[in-house]
Amino acid sequence: MSARTVRFTGDEAVEVAHEPVPEVTPQTVLVETTYSGISAGTEGLVYRGDVPRPLQSAGTVQLLEEDFTYPVAYGYATVGRVVAVGEAIDDDWLDERVFAYAPHSSHVRASPAELVRIPDSIPSERAPLLANVETAVTLVLDANPAIGERVAVFGQGIVGLLVTGLLAESPLEDLVAVEPLAERRERARRMGASHAVPPDAGDPGRAIREAIGERVDGCLEVSGNPDALENAITATRYDGRVIVGSWYGTKPVDLPLGGRFHRSRIDVESSQVSTIAPRHRGRWSRERRHEVAWDWLESLPVGDLITHRIPVEEADRAYELLAEHPRDVGQMLLTYE
Known part of the structure; x- marks a missing residue:
């Protein structure tokens, strides 16, 4: 038996490498993968060669290779079952269902500290979405929506839809999803958006103003499109904030910052799931964030977000589909039977 690992070997080039199954060491366990989730946005950049190199991986993603120099294995949403444990590891890990921030591979060797136990209530097929739900939780924490505010979410891919679903449970006055694809706008409405509008290239803020009568207090930009950041700034009111x-x-990213942005005291802030913002670290840990993400993964209507299940041996087809027909792809899973 050999391990099958997906490797990016060049721009728009993917192979499945066959390697010996890693042996456990005293302090590690071996996970046999059931599913791994492809991140359309991040892995799309890796597939197209749009990642700055070298770029060190950091934060929660400890199982990745050191940088993005080809060939590289990448991915961070692996779900499987522990099939072997090292002699120093408690036997209760054996046969445990776990989530790992690991590249796409049929076998993952990791320490228990690098794994997250999957609650019994979460089906294995849904569990790869933990990474995206955790990202959405982080974005909402950083956005800090207040009662009665008006908020817009730019981009309704998987992360954008999950952000919309979380914000729909907040006591907002209006929640606007901005998305060019009609199918995704309809999904956003099902997730709880009060309005779903296409972007307007001629006047980026007009669609939002026509929907709710004014600009929004805050925007979350998760489209992956640099042009959307300008649109988000344009759609934000005085003293508002944009979370990127x-x-x-x-x-x-080409931004005209000499007009409304300069006069309107708009804050632009980055949000990234690998770390927790300093202002939250006194109260929030990775473990608490995982607990919250599992709860939301169980309660949000995410079943129809999974649109494709492709055997790992056909990983090249999966990435081609993602590149050539992105509007048809929601959450794509690689399977390992």
């Missing part, structure tokens, strides 16, 4: 969750990779 998108990773643009090497794509440049």
Whole structure:
């Protein structure tokens, strides 16, 4: 038996490498993978070669390779079952269902500290979404929505839809989803958006103003499109805030900051799931964030977000589909039978 690992070997080039199954060491366990989730935004950048190199991986993603120099294994949403434990590891880990921030591979060797136990109430097929729900939880924490505010979410891919679902449970006055694809706008409404509008290239803020009568107090930009950041700033009112969750990779961002932005005291802040914002660290830990994310993964209507299940041996087809037909792809899973 060999381990099958997905590797990016060049721009828009993917292979499945066959390697010996790693042996456990005294302090590690071996996980046999059931599913792994492809992140359309981040892995799309890796697939297209739009990632700055070298770029050190950091934060919660401890099982990744050191940088993005080809060939590279990448991914961070692996779900499986522990099939072997090292001699120093408690036997209660054996046969445990776990989540790992690990690249796409049929076998993952990790320490228990690098694994997250999956609650019994969460199906294994849904569990890879933990990474995206955790990202959405982080974005909402950083956005800090207040009662009665008006908020817009730019981009309704998987993360954007999950952010919309979380914000729909907040006591907001209006929640506007901004998304060019009609199918995704309809999903956003099902997730709880009070309005779902397409972006307006001629006047970026007009669609939102027509929907709610004014600009919003805050925007969350998770589209992955650099142009959307300008739109979000334009749609934000005086003393408002824009939370940027998108990773643009090497794509440049050209912002006209000499007009409303300069006069309106708009705050632009980055949000990234690998770390918890300093202002939250006294009360929030990774463990608490995991607990909250599992709870929301169980309660949010995420079943129809999973649109494709593709055997790992056909990983190249999965990434081609993601690149050529992105509007048809929701959450894509690689399977390991």
